[in-house]
Amino acid sequence: MNLVYEPKKIIDVSKSQATFKRALNCIPAGIYGHLGPSEGCMVPVSSYPLYMDHAQGAYIWDIDGNRIIDYMCGYGPNYLGYNDPDVDAAAAAQRKKGDCTTLISDITVEFAEEVCSTINMADWAFFAKNGNDVTQFAMMIARAYTGRKKMVLTKGWYHGVSPWTQKLGYSGIVEEDVCNNLYIEWNHPEQFEALCKQYDGQIAGFISQPYQHGNFCDNELPAPGYWQKIREICDKYGVVLIIDDVRAGFRIDIKGSDYHYGIKSDLSCFCKAIANGYNVSVLCGNKKLLNATSDVAYTGSYWLSAVPFAAGIATLRKAKALNATEENAKKGKKLTDGLKEIAKDNGFDLRVTGEPGMFYLRLANDLPSRVIHQDWVCECVKRGVFFTSHHNHFINYALSDEDIQYTWEVADEAYKVVRERYPQAEFIK
Amino acid sequence: MNLVYEPKKIIDVSKSQATFKRALNCIPAGIYGHLGPSEGCMVPVSSYPLYMDHAQGAYIWDIDGNRIIDYMCGYGPNYLGYNDPDVDAAAAAQRKKGDCTTLISDITVEFAEEVCSTINMADWAFFAKNGNDVTQFAMMIARAYTGRKKMVLTKGWYHGVSPWTQKLGYSGIVEEDVCNNLYIEWNHPEQFEALCKQYDGQIAGFISQPYQHGNFCDNELPAPGYWQKIREICDKYGVVLIIDDVRAGFRIDIKGSDYHYGIKSDLSCFCKAIANGYNVSVLCGNKKLLNATSDVAYTGSYWLSAVPFAAGIATLRKAKALNATEENAKKGKKLTDGLKEIAKDNGFDLRVTGEPGMFYLRLANDLPSRVIHQDWVCECVKRGVFFTSHHNHFINYALSDEDIQYTWEVADEAYKVVRERYPQAEFIK
Numbered sequence: 097m098n099l100v101y102e103p104k105k106i107i108d109v110s111k112s113q114a115t116f117k118r119a120l121n122c123i124p125a126g127i128y129g130h131l132g133p134s135e136g137c138m139v140p141v142s143s144y145p146l147y148m149d150h151a152q153g154a155y156i157w158d159i160d161g162n163r164i165i166d167y168m169c170g171y172g173p174n175y176l177g178y179n180d181p182d183v184d185a186a187a188a189a190q191r192k193k194g195d196c197t198t199l200i201s202d203i204t205v206e207f208a209e210e211v212c213s214t215i216n217m218a219d220w221a222f223f224a225k226n227g228n229d230v231t232q233f234a235m236m237i238a239r240a241y242t243g244r245k246k247m248v249l250t251k252g253w254y255h256g257v258s259p260w261t262q263k264l265g266y267s268g269i270v271e272e273d274v275c276n277n278l279y280i281e282w283n284h285p286e287q288f289e290a291l292c293k294q295y296d297g298q299i300a301g302f303i304s305q306p307y308q309h310g311n312f313c314d315n316e317l318p319a320p321g322y323w324q325k326i327r328e329i330c331d332k333y334g335v336v337l338i339i340d341d342v343r344a345g346f347r348i349d350i351k352g353s354d355y356h357y358g359i360k361s362d363l364s365c366f367c368k369a370i371a372n373g374y375n376v377s378v379l380c381g382n383k384k385l386l387n388a389t390s391d392v393a394y395t396g397s398y399w400l401s402a403v404p405f406a407a408g409i410a411t412l413r414k415a416k417a418l419n420a421t422e423e424n425a426k427k428g429k430k431l432t433d434g435l436k437e438i439a440k441d442n443g444f445d446l447r448v449t450g451e452p453g454m455f456y457l458r459l460a461n462d463l464p465s466r467v468i469h470q471d472w473v474c475e476c477v478k479r480g481v482f483f484t485s486h487h488n489h490f491i492n493y494a495l496s497d498e499d500i501q502y503t504w505e506v507a508d509e510a511y512k513v514v515r516e517r518y519p520q521a522e523f524i525k
Numbered sequence: 526m527n528l529v530y531e532p533k534k535i536i537d538v539s540k541s542q543a544t545f546k547r548a549l550n551c552i553p554a555g556i557y558g559h560l561g562p563s564e565g566c567m568v569p570v571s572s573y574p575l576y577m578d579h580a581q582g583a584y585i586w587d588i589d590g591n592r593i594i595d596y597m598c599g600y601g602p603n604y605l606g607y608n609d610p611d612v613d614a615a616a617a618a619q620r621k622k623g624d625c626t627t628l629i630s631d632i633t634v635e636f637a638e639e640v641c642s643t644i645n646m647a648d649w650a651f652f653a654k655n656g657n658d659v660t661q662f663a664m665m666i667a668r669a670y671t672g673r674k675k676m677v678l679t680k681g682w683y684h685g686v687s688p689w690t691q692k693l694g695y696s697g698i699v700e701e702d703v704c705n706n707l708y709i710e711w712n713h714p715e716q717f718e719a720l721c722k723q724y725d726g727q728i729a730g731f732i733s734q735p736y737q738h739g740n741f742c743d744n745e746l747p748a749p750g751y752w753q754k755i756r757e758i759c760d761k762y763g764v765v766l767i768i769d770d771v772r773a774g775f776r777i778d779i780k781g782s783d784y785h786y787g788i789k790s791d792l793s794c795f796c797k798a799i800a801n802g803y804n805v806s807v808l809c810g811n812k813k814l815l816n817a818t819s820d821v822a823y824t825g826s827y828w829l830s831a832v833p834f835a836a837g838i839a840t841l842r843k844a845k846a847l848n849a850t851e852e853n854a855k856k857g858k859k860l861t862d863g864l865k866e867i868a869k870d871n872g873f874d875l876r877v878t879g880e881p882g883m884f885y886l887r888l889a890n891d892l893p894s895r896v897i898h899q900d901w902v903c904e905c906v907k908r909g910v911f912f913t914s915h916h917n918h919f920i921n922y923a924l925s926d927e928d929i930q931y932t933w934e935v936a937d938e939a940y941k942v943v944r945e946r947y948p949q950a951e952f953i954k
């Protein structure tokens with residue numbers, strides 16, 4: 097690729113560093129979970145911006161005043177662009193009326209109707225607050241509906257932080273939390289069928305992301321016919337089919353990722369993109385599960401807050417009008433095609449996997465420690481382009497061609513830096 | 526009590542009824558959980574307002590245009606009054622900057638510092654979204670810290686909807702969910718000590734509300750010395766002491782309900798009132814648990830959203846400036862003293878239990894079905910005063926003396942109505 101550009105400025109992050117030190121005195125790990133500096137992305141804290149001052153569209157300005165092009169989108173919620181004016185206006189109008197009140201707003205019903213007319217498989221919608229709320233609820237509904245205990249998960253799964261979705265050996269997890277789980281490998285429906293035979297009449301549900309978008313590994317799409325086979329096995333053995341669309345929802349198809357891959361799930365879990373960052377998650381379900389769903393005791397203090405519902409309605413309507421999901425995928429394809437070419441120009445073999453709206457990056461000719469890719473990511477971040485090392489990325493609608501061009505320039509400069517840093521490394525072979 | 530008033534108008538709720546019918550087509554149970562019309566309060570759907578148009582201060586206006594004095598406060602979150610101008614202004618200012626972004630706002634640290642300087646036991650603060658998120662996390666931290674499995678709960682407990690907090694026999698719950706739980710009766714520390722002896726080295730945590738504020742029964746305060754004894758037993762047997770202050774937090778003492786009752790918990794769970802309805806929950810902890818807390822994998826999509834943090838800071842500062850917790854308790858005392866007197870004037874024996882800021886009502890001379898109290902509550906609601914039958918209530922700072930006076934008039938009229946309806950009932954004896 098023919099890139100002509102001025103060298104980029106290395107950002108100063110001293111205010112972020114100082115604030116992080118303050119945080120360590122009053123917050124466990126300073127910043128915890130997937131937003132923390134060490135989670136998944138292997139970020140060297142000392143050179144990263146950690147705190148936002150403000151955000152707009154595709155950008156975050158950190159507290160040191162640096163503009164950052166953000167390819168993590170809040171780990172998913174930023175779909176139309178930060179502070180989308182239409183979404184924010186709808187939310188502000190509802191805020192003036194009321195949010196978290198004893199009588200719920202009738203906008204709740206309007207949002208349920210909007211969700212059911214958007215998501216192909218949805219006969220009904222149930223609102224909660226976290227992705228985790230709805231994946232856990234889906235598991236409980238599968239048990240309530242079938243009267244069975246066991247759940248089948250696919251290796252590399254992530255369905256939130258409830259104890260039943262974690263692993264034995266993880267801190268705070270006991271055997272009883274996970275003893276009813278069974279596991280298969282991704283794209284191996286025959287393993288699922290074997291379990292259904294072995295545990296006939298004991299398996300309540302099959303839960304999976306629509307494609308394998310795990311960390312620290314190339315992401316894998318479903319093989320042709322995979323989901324059809326899973327659907328068939330679920331029907332044959334009376335197993336509830338649950339799609340965890342928390343991360344991929346609205347990133348592949350606005351009608352649901354199950355629809356995109358040609359099937360109808362029984363339950364689908366949404367969160368993140370559905371309200372452009374306003375705090376709401378949604379479980380959508382098939383009519384046959386309605387009674388079982390109503391029977392399970394499940395509620396939360398803020399689950400029927402009205403403001404996120406107004407934001408959700410505005411998000412879905414605007415996304416449909418703009419074809420935001422398709423447009424984001426096109427932007428992702430354009431960006432990553434360019435990145436691969438730039439990598440190649442510099443002697444690197446960059447692999448791009450997953451759906452284009454939430455691409456995953458890996459350097460094929462890295463050292464075993466993966467340090468070259470991590471260093472490249474770090475050099476990009478230090479120049480104002482926020483990637484992470486071993487987690488998928490996200491595209492938002494506000495990302496412009498100019499942003500992509502800028503990203504390419506930064507990527508090129510970063511590859512040149514790491515190439516000099518590792519003169520003996522395998523990539524030069 | 527000498528009350529002179531005009532008969533109150535019976536509110537029309539036909540728009541609520543029509544909207545509820547629409548909801549039944551797209552939402553499980555129409556309105557689910559504790560906000561649903563049948564939960565706890567035994568509300569006859571046909572005569573109740575169900576949907577809010579807007580809210581302000583101590584009032585909700587339903588979609589039929591009726592003004593309702595709200596004694597449920599969104600089941601807890603309304604603390605300073607709906608749409609408090611100072612809280613809303615702080616939240617709106619943060620909203621313009623950014624909310625749910627890849628880099629978190631430095632306001633996160635400011636909120637943690639504010640929480641730690643407010644809550645007596647808090648060395649650190651961890652933010653999540655539901656009360657349930659933090660009660661479940663507290664359980665996991667207790668297990669991580671002690672390397673033990675068992676949890677002790679007090680009968681009548683409610684700690685959210687996670688499977689481990691529910692009961693075997695409830696829909697969707699399996700034996701493995703609850704098999705590590707042990708139970709004691711409220712105000713019986715000797716039962717706790719007996720369990721500690723019986724299961725020496727196996728009990729990870731003791732979790733309890735600061736006083737027993739369950740549904741369908743008189744609420745019970747801790748007996749003198751109760752919490753001191755529990756603290757002593759926890760220390761003796763190495764058990765983590767967890768206060769579930771989700772409902773009672775900021776309703777008894779702004780420094781924490783454990784502080785009010787004279788002890789220091791190891792972990793305290795907050796939600797609801799802490800940000801006047803903005804969606805955030807907080808786990809506060811003792812320094813000794815910091816490493817164990819950091820080790821547990823626990824995160825959520827919206828947990829570090831900045832807008833509720835701005836609201837939380839504004840809520841705590843304003844509440845301290847106004848002495849809101851104490852003032853709300855005074856309002857609750859005044860209101861319920863009057864209600865008892867009015868009940869007595871009409872031949873009823875109304876029992877008021879729990880802390881005055883979140884009082885519980887029961888009619889001592891009711892029929893065994895409790896129908897007289899339920900009918901009285903219904904007659905109050907139909908006249909624009911929202912009580913529930915068998916759940917504690919909440920007071921907010923915006924509630925005025927005029928509102929209390931109006932409530933008394935409605936209560937009196939409602940007692941007269943039900944007295945005529947049950948001429949043979951026990952209360953006339």
